[in-house]
Amino acid sequence: MLKAELIQAGPIYLDMHFECQVGELLALVGPSGSGKTSALRALAGLLPVTQGVIELDQTVWFDSAKNIFVPAHDRLVGMVFQNYALFPHLTALQNICLALPDKAGQEYAYNLMEDMQLVDLQNRLPSELSGGQRQRVALARAFARQPKLLLLDEAFSAVDYPTRKTLYEELIKLREHIAIPIVMVTHDLREARLLSDRMCILDQGRSLQQAPAELIVSSPRNARVAELVGLNDIYSGTFFQGPIPGQKSDPKPGRLLWGQGVDAYPLEITDKGRLPNQTEVKWVIAGEHVELMREDRGLANTIAARISKIRQLGDIATVQFIFSITHQPRMQIDLSTRLVNDLDFQLHSDIYIRLDPRGIHIMPVYTNPMQKRVEKLRREKTLNMAAILLVAGEGARLGNIPKVLLRVSGKTLLERHLESMSALGIQTCVVVTGAYQAVITQQIQALSRQLPKVYLVQNIDSKKGQASSVRLGLEHLGLMVPEPDLVIMMLGDQPLLDVADLRQLVERFKVRTHGQFVFPQVAEKRGNPVIMSGQVFREILIQSPKQTVRGYMDSHPEEVDIWQTHNEHFIFDMDTPEDLILFQKKTGLVIELP
Secondary structure (H helix, E strand, O other), X not given: OEEEEEEEOOOOOEEEEEEEOOOOEEEEEOOOOOOHHHHHHHHHOOOOOOEEEEEEOOEEEEEOOOOEEOOHHHOOEEXXXXXXXXXXXXXXXXXXXXXXXOOOOHHHHHHHHHHOOOHHHOOOOHHXXXXXXXXXXXXXXXXXXXXXXXXXXXXXXXXXXXXXXXXXXXXHHHHOOOOOOEEEEEOOHHHHHHHOOEEEEEEOOEEEEEEOHHHHHHOOOOHHHHHHOOOOOXXXXXXXXXXXXXXXXXXXXXXXXXXXXXXXXXXXEEOOOOOOOOEEEEXXXXXXXXXXXXXXXXXXXXXXXXXXXXXXXXXXXXXXXXXXXXXXXXXXXXXXXXXXXXXXXXXXXXXXXXXXXHHEEEEEOOOOHHHHHHHHHHHHOOOOEEEEEEOOOOOHHHOOOOXXXXXXXXXXXXXXXXXXXXXXXXXXXXXXXXXXXXXXXXXXXXXXXXXXXXXXEEOOOHHHOHHHHHHHHHHHHHHHOOOOOEEEEEEOOOOOOOHHHHHHHHHHHHOOOOOOEEEEEEOOEEOOOEEEEHHHHHHHHHOOOOOXXXXXXXXXXXXXXXXEOOOHHHOOOOOOHHHHHHHHHHHOOOEEOO
């Protein structure tokens, strides 16, 4: 078995780890500049690498820690280049014989030529051969050395497609009786899937994922891998454990909210047990898990759609669909032209698309495995969290009613917010009231569920603006919880905000790379809540009595981490009668006025 670990900072950056079993063909796949050819040159001993190990069948060719480096001429490696690299003054037979080991006779070269259908061409010079014939000579020469490792560097890219297919067949035939590891570099994903037993996806010198081609395409490790294997439709969503209420599910049910905010669409998926509840994810689905139907058969994840584009290129047709759900996502699928004709697809016609729950692959929003491990530790860290809930507004544009006592599905916004805090693990909340102190106090006293410890404080100067309420809340929270790890500042009139939204915001705070504040921003619109660290919370309290959170953030922008998100829950509030109508229209829920 071949084992390779290639690491260096420059001049060519490498951070690669891959393996190739005896008799296996491993395809290194990636865009230009991803390090594919550099990896082959390092295996062949043509590119010295700063750190790492190259081992073949327990023979060490390179080990930086042990100062071992076997030169290229002592490594039994056969290599086939894109430009053939034949000696122009030697015949086909002479080129092959040049690579024969001392113990091998010319008969072995004749056998190789016969296998590669070159017997009649043995006396021709490379200039007298076609591109396909030259590549067969190069392949035969690589095998003539009786290598323990075969390297193919874009070996089939310089020939036409019919010749390429012939070369594929000859390589497959040779593999039947030559059991060595073969490492192939290609940018052609179709070629890699056809020839390889496993693929290793490379990008910017890094190995991102190694697995059988079908597994990588159906379960890419992250969004970048999905892009590199041709899954161009990459969607956003939030993963939840457990089934969609009222639906029959797989043995390990999960659900996915496709999109963000009120327009999110629920999908049934299979929970593989790898992600925590309410994780923000990217997701993809391979074309073989997408079923197109003329009628809705009542199966899970069946969605109406409209054909928006049909582009036929020979026997393949690319069809684009627009799903008939609120945020109107698009999907593009390559189909056989025959299937398109059999289904009588017409532009702007309506169909049904079923997304197989087993084929929906979700990926957490990480950039690399190391970050994944670091973020996992940060996410799992328990924090002492406190909250300030601002409900001092008079609701003048709604006819002077306490907005926090609006009822949605039988619960007031106040009750919903406090329950979300409790579910998140917040133990202390300061509620800053104004003119409606008495009625809000009665509401809190009437709540029987387990809630955070609530401290009510009235802002008698609430007409001076929200800043005075914020300062009052900070000062009282400082008395109740002098050493919090983080403080969440919430508005009371956000009807869509729930524990999943708060959890995402807290996790963003935990894994932030800079700053002491985190707040959401949706399409350039500033959202709420705002989270601040315990450190800056104490600093604001120590400063001038007039210092507010907004004022501190404006004067210290380097301490602010703006979280760009599509989740409209963070920007939707109840401020006008039009907001009430829009909420009821979007959600179908009835709002009861206090």
